[in-house]
Amino acid sequence: MAAARGPFSLRACDSGAVKRSLPIDKTDMVTLPFFVATMLAEAKVLRERSELRELGDLDDWTPQQLSDTSPPPDPLIPVGYEPRDTKASLTMLAGNIALNLAWAGVVGRASRAIFGRRIANVGQAKGAFVASMVMWDFLYYWSHRWQHEKRLFWANHVVHHSSEHYNLSTALRQPWAGIMLSWVYWPMPLVGFTPAQTAKASQLNLLYQYWIHTEAIDRMAPVAEATLNTPSHHRVHHGANPQYLDKNYGGILILWDRLFGTFEPEVRRVKYGLTKNIKTFAPLTIGYGEFGAMVHDVSRAKGWRNKVGHVWKRPGWKPDPTHA
Numbered sequence: 001m002a003a004a005r006g007p008f009s010l011r012a013c014d015s016g017a018v019k020r021s022l023p024i025d026k027t028d029m030v031t032l033p034f035f036v037a038t039m040l041a042e043a044k045v046l047r048e049r050s051e052l053r054e055l056g057d058l059d060d061w062t063p064q065q066l067s068d069t070s071p072p073p074d075p076l077i078p079v080g081y082e083p084r085d086t087k088a089s090l091t092m093l094a095g096n097i098a099l100n101l102a103w104a105g106v107v108g109r110a111s112r113a114i115f116g117r118r119i120a121n122v123g124q125a126k127g128a129f130v131a132s133m134v135m136w137d138f139l140y141y142w143s144h145r146w147q148h149e150k151r152l153f154w155a156n157h158v159v160h161h162s163s164e165h166y167n168l169s170t171a172l173r174q175p176w177a178g179i180m181l182s183w184v185y186w187p188m189p190l191v192g193f194t195p196a197q198t199a200k201a202s203q204l205n206l207l208y209q210y211w212i213h214t215e216a217i218d219r220m221a222p223v224a225e226a227t228l229n230t231p232s233h234h235r236v237h238h239g240a241n242p243q244y245l246d247k248n249y250g251g252i253l254i255l256w257d258r259l260f261g262t263f264e265p266e267v268r269r270v271k272y273g274l275t276k277n278i279k280t281f282a283p284l285t286i287g288y289g290e291f292g293a294m295v296h297d298v299s300r301a302k303g304w305r306n307k308v309g310h311v312w313k314r315p316g317w318k319p320d321p322t323h324a
Contacts, residue, residue, distance in 0.1 A: 027203060027207070028203075031207065035168070035210070038168055038210075038211075039086075039167070039168045039169055042167060042168050042214055042216050043080070043081050043167075045216045046078050046080040046081065046167070046215070046216060047080070049078055049080075051075075051077050051078075052077070052078055052079070052080050053077045053078070053079060053269075055079055055082070055164055055165070056164070058269060058271040059271075061271070063242050066241040066242055066243070066268060066271060067241060067242045067243040067268070068268065069243065069267050069268070071267075072267075073266065073267045073268075074267070074268055074269045076215055076218045077269060078166075078167075078215035078216070079164075079165050079166060079167075079215070079272065080165070080167065081165065081167055081169065082165055084281045085163055085164070085165050085169070086165075086167075086169040087281070088163075088173070088281040088282075088283060088286060089163060089169045089170060089172050089173035090169065090172060091283045092159060092172070092173045092174050092175070092176070092283060092286060092287065093172040093173070093174050095174075095176050095283065095287065096174035096175065096176060096178070099176050099177075099178075099179075100178075103179045106179075107179065107182050108195065110182070110186070111186075111189050111195040111198060112189075112195055114186050114189040114190050115189035115190075115192075115193075115194060115195055117190070118189060118190055118191065118192045119190060119191065119192075120191045120192045121192040122191045122192040122193060123192045123193040123194050123197050124192065128193070128197065129197070131193075132188070132193050132197045132198065132200070132201040133201050133204065133205060133252070134253075135187070135188055135191075135193070135201070136185070136188065136198070136201035136202060136205050136251075137205055137250070137251045137252050137253050137256070138256060139184050139185050139187065139188070140205060140206075140250075140251040141249050141250055141251065141256040141257070141260075142184065143181050143184040143185075144157075144249040144250075144251070145246075145249045145260075145262065146181070146184075147181065148246045148249070148315075149246070149314055150312055150313075150314070151294060151310065151311060151312065151313060151314065151315045151317065152180075152294070152311050152312060153180065153181060154290065154315045155177075155290040155291045155293075155294050156175045156176075156177040156180060156181075156291075158175075158274070158290045158315075159173060159174065159175035159176070159286055159287055160173055160174065160175060161238060161273065161274055162273070162277075162278055162286050163272065163273065164272050164273035164277055165272060166213060166214075166215055166235060166238055166272045167213065167214060167215065168210065168211075168213055168214055170213045170238070171209065171210045171212075171213035173286075175287065176287040176288070177287075177291075185198065185202070188201070205251045205252055206251065208229075208251065208252050209229070209234070209251060209252075211231075212229055212230060212231045212233070212234040213231075213234065213238075214231050215231070215235065217230075217231045217232075218231075218232065219232050220232070225254075226254075227253065227254065227255055228252060228253060228254060229248070229250045229251060229252055229253065229254045230254070232265075232266045233248045233250070233254050233257075233263075233265075233266070234248060235266055235270045236248045236264050236265070236266045236270065237249065238270065238272050238273075239270040239271060239272065240271045240272065240273055240274060240275050241268055241270060241271050243264060243268070244264055244268075244270065245275070246262070247262055247263065247264035248262065248263060249262055275316075294310060294311060297310040298310045298311060301319060302319075306319040
């Protein structure tokens with residue numbers, strides 16, 4: 001998501017991306033029917049697969065079985081669709097769209113204000129479109145990574161990882177507090193990309209991420225696997241297998257993960273979801289349950305150091321009992 005475009009084009013597929021300040025454009029208008037058509041096609045493909053596995057059939061595997069990288073890659077064995085799970089994902093998308101529209105004015109004003117104080121005019125240079133896409137992708141990598149490394153941000157992003165299924169509808173399972181990381185993208189207007197250029201880079205980058213949420217595609221050509229974020233790479237990102245946790249954060253390019261040491265290839269069947277799954281389809285619990293758990297932990301923690309730790313350290317962090 002994690003993570004994706006806005007409002008109809010999912011402005012934050014693995015989440016946290018700044019929401020576009022432009023009105024709904026033609027790309028937005030075609031994305032919803034495109035999503036519907038492709039999800040129906042994927043569901044048909046998966047229904048015709050004879051080797052569909054049951055949800056949770058990896059729950060009894062040992063950490064060693066989930067992490068063993070020595071044998072050749074496992075064959076792809078999809079989980080498929082589940083009506084309640086898909087309905088929950090679409091409900092989360094609807095809430096994401098509504099909240100994105102509500103915050104669009106605030107985010108747009110911030111982007112315009114920063115652009116008005118820009119320190120360069122990169123957006124006017126030759127090749128500005130390509131430069132905007134690369135810069136957005138680079139900033140997205142760090143936004144996405146921080147959402148896995150800081151519990152406050154994870155409380156938002158966890159929404160995108162809360163499904164135990166992995167299909168195109170999972171791409172639409174969008175969080176409801178993505179604005180909290182809009183500041184990550186402020187360097188773009190600061191160096192001279194216009195708000196419109198920044199918005200378009202967001203839209204196209206995160207629209208790309210929709211199609212990689214599938215088990216209907218196994219591996220791409222070697223050159224694609226080496227440079228781009230692919231379904232195989234992103235399946236790893238959604239895995240709860242020990243070796244897959246907090247890996248493959250890239251948006252379009254997987255090169256950032258290779259450069260910064262967060263790349264992991266897909267070699268074991270992926271156990272999707274969280275290390276401790278929430279077992280609910282209730283939208284409010286999906287959207288805000290981790291925020292509630294964080295507040296609960298902060299209220300019970302002793303000392304400001306531990307209280308801050310429950311907010312700013314990694315998800316799952318616990319205070320050292322010897323220093324309580």
